[in-house]
Amino acid sequence: MRATVGDRIVVASGVVGGAVRDGVVVACEREDGSPPYRVRWSDTGEETLVFPGADTLVRHGDDDQVVEPTPARSVTWQVQLTLLEAAGSTTAEATLVAGPAEHGDVGAIRAVGHARKDPGDVEVPVIGDEVAAGRALRRLADALLGQAEQDISARTGHAAHVHP
Structure with a gap:
């Protein structure tokens, strides 16, 4: 330009x-x-x-x-979050379903997070949901950045590090 x-x-x-x-x-x-x-x-x-x-x-x-600049590229990725709560323990599974990419399909990346309430605390399920979901999403983000590092390394032939 x-x-x-x-x-x-x-x-x-x-x-x-x-x-x-x-x-x-x-x-x-x-x-x-x-x-x-x-x-x-x-x-x-x-x-x-x-x-x-x-x-x-x-x-x-x-x-x-x-x-005009190079046309913009648009894709849609979806994150599905599934929560299971039982007996004061919550497990969250976060799954990223990535749409087709230009050079292949990222596919699905999955991560899990857990939360357990202290036995002396009052049971408030939404808090367990928040903690477990937050942990699952953080792990999902780390997994996605790890995948990006692998993809960059494969394309460049050099070890890559993506800063979070």
């Missing part, structure tokens, strides 16, 4: 139904026109430094040509 002073920047909202913002490039930080850009937003008059993402368009001032 390249821009010059006077070009318009249009940024789509990151949420469904959110506002689209536009502004004018008032300064380019690099001589070659590559990002970042200083933009004056039309809705607030505020100037900010912009590092355009996949949701950003540049409208050139001289020919009204639109330069």
Whole structure:
């Protein structure tokens, strides 16, 4: 993406139904026109430094040509959480069902978390649910990051570490 002073920047909202913002490039930080850009937003008059993402368009001032970024990629992953509570103990199973990816299918990743109430505490099932679910989801996140490390290592041929 390249821009010059006077070009318009249009940024789509990151949420469904959110506002689209536009502004004018008032300064380019690099001589070659590559990002970042200083933009004056039309809705607030505020100037900010912009590092355009996949949701950003540049409208050139001289020919009204639109330069579009690489199309956004959209997939849906679902997490299913199953809870079983019995005799003051709760077990949660979190399963990530990942949609098909560009280079294969992530498939399903599963993790389990447990919670057990102290014998002297009053039984409040929702607390056991929260603790067991939180532990299962944390383990699921760790497993997903571990899978990403393996995938990066396989593609690059070097050991990878993804910071949580």
